[in-house]
Every structure is written in structure tokens, then in C-alpha cells.
Amino acid sequence: MEDVGREGAGPGGGAAGGRSRAPHHSSNNNGKTSAKLMEYFKRKTHFTKDEIESLCRVYRKLVATSHAHNSGAAAHSGNPAAAVLPSPNSAVVTELLHNTFDMVTEEVLMDRIFCAFDRCNDGVIRMDEWVCGLSVFIKGDADERTAFCFRVYDLNSDGYISREEMFHLLRNCLVKQPQDDDPDEGVKDLVELALKKLDYDKDGKVSFKDFQSAVKDEPLLLEAFGQCLPSEGACQTFLSTLRS
Numbered sequence: 001m002e003d004v005g006r007e008g009a010g011p012g013g014g015a016a017g018g019r020s021r022a023p024h025h026s027s028n029n030n031g032k033t034s035a036k037l038m039e040y041f042k043r044k045t046h047f048t049k050d051e052i053e054s055l056c057r058v059y060r061k062l063v064a065t066s067h068a069h070n071s072g073a074a075a076h077s078g079n080p081a082a083a084v085l086p087s088p089n090s091a092v093v094t095e096l097l098h099n100t101f102d103m104v105t106e107e108v109l110m111d112r113i114f115c116a117f118d119r120c121n122d123g124v125i126r127m128d129e130w131v132c133g134l135s136v137f138i139k140g141d142a143d144e145r146t147a148f149c150f151r152v153y154d155l156n157s158d159g160y161i162s163r164e165e166m167f168h169l170l171r172n173c174l175v176k177q178p179q180d181d182d183p184d185e186g187v188k189d190l191v192e193l194a195l196k197k198l199d200y201d202k203d204g205k206v207s208f209k210d211f212q213s214a215v216k217d218e219p220l221l222l223e224a225f226g227q228c229l230p231s232e233g234a235c236q237t238f239l240s241t242l243r244s
């Protein structure tokens with residue numbers, strides 16, 4: 001049932017999605033990205049060959065960092081070049097989003113951004129998830145960005161942003177007034193307001209189709225429930241460090 005909802009809702013698609021798996025071995029012995037993997041990334045992402053090479057280098061560094069972080073969790077695979085384990089986990093990625101992309105996002109959103117990268121949902125970011133995820137994150141077109149933000153906001157991945165999920169996402173955005181009788185009242189009002197803007201088919205929840213239509217009409221709604229994507233400036237800085 002859940003799978004049907006996810007497939008039907010649409011955000012599973014896009015350049016980073018799809019059923020095709022990336023070639024498994026990330027690099028050969030001298031650390032170069034294999035030709036097969038490079039082909040895959042060039043087809044699936046908006047990055048140039050040089051950018052892909054750099055991103056794979058950054059990834060290998062992150063793997064080393066993750067490895068240092070939890071040296072107890074030894075790699076299952078005997079081949080350190082295989083991008084299976086250990087891979088960057090949520091703590092490493094959160095740190096990266098904070099420091100590299102300068103995102104001051106709520107923890108709940110950070111976790112969801114990680115999940116939006118972690119397409120196969122195993123708690124770690126494989127190299128293909130890393131490169132494809134960053135392609136959407138940094139260079140995504142309107143459709144990809146819309147699908148990405150929807151995945152972030154759909155907290156339980158059932159294909160809808162529900163009232164409860166909106167409440168959860170918006171609760172932390174409002175500064176509570178201690179004199180308020182019901183401090184949640186303002187948040188509930190916000191949820192209803194958001195629903196009015198986003199729920200095109202009026203069924204009381206926001207489907208991907210609703211979200212898509214609303215964002216097309218009003219691009220600012222893309223990040224209605226909090227920042228999911230880095231600023232233009234942060235992207236430029238990141239890309240320039242890749243080139244240096």
C-alpha cells in the first residue's frame with residue numbers, strides 16, 4: 001500500500017530517482033571514478049565530468065570521516081573502494097549541511113533532508129545517492145526541487161503532507177508567547193492557511209500533485225514549511241571549491 005502511494009504520488013521520479021541502480025564499484029585502485037559510474041552520473045545529474053570527479057573525492061573524504069567517527073562499525077565489505085559501507089551517516093551529513101551550506105534548519109528538517117538523499121532508505125548515503133542528491137540540491141530544475149521539498153515535508157513518506165505533518169513542521173517556526181492561553185492556536189491557524197494555499201483538490205491533505213500546482217502558481221510556497229535547499233550563494237561557493 002505504501003509503495004503504491006509513493007509511486008503514484010510522483011516525487012519518487014526525477015533525475016535522482018528511478019529504478020536503475022548505479023554501478024556498484026565506485027572507483028578503481030588509483031581512486032579514479034570508473035568510466036561506467038561516470039557515464040551513469042553524467043546521464044543522471046546536472047554535473048560536469050570535473051564536478052563529478054571532485055564530488056566523488058569529497059565523498060571518499062566523508063567516508064573516511066564517517067569511518068573515524070564510528071571505527072567500531074567496521075566495513076562489511078573487504079573492498080574499501082566499494083561505496084557500500086561505511087558511508088556518511090546522518091550526523092556527518094547534518095554537519096555538512098550546517099557548515100558547508102550554511103543551513104540553519106530545524107533538526108527535524110535536517111533528518112528529512114538526509115532521508116531525501118537516502119533513496120534506498122538504509123540509513124547511509126551511498127556514492128550514487130550522494131552525487132544524484134547533490135545534483136538536485138545544488139542544480140535541480142524546478143520539478144526536481146519541488147519533488148525534493150515534497151519528500152522532505154512528507155514526514156512519513158505516505159505521499160501526502162497531512163495536517164499533523166504541517167503542524168509538526170510549523171510548530172518550531174513560531175515564537176511562542178508565554179501569555180497565550182493556547183500556544184498551539186497560532187500554529188493551527190498557520191496550518192489552515194497553508195492548507196488553503198496548497199490543497200488544490202480540497203481533500204484535507206496535500207498530495208504531490210497539489211504541491212506541484214501550488215508551487216507553479218506561487219514559487220515561494222516551495223519552502224513553505226522551512227528551508228530544505230541551500231541558498232544560491234552557498235551553492236556557488238560550494239561549486240567554486242569543487243573547481244579549485
Ligand SMILES: [Ca+2]
Nearest residue numbers: 154156158160
Ligand atoms: Ca505524510
Ligand SMILES: [Ca+2]
Nearest residue numbers: 203205206207
Ligand atoms: Ca489535496
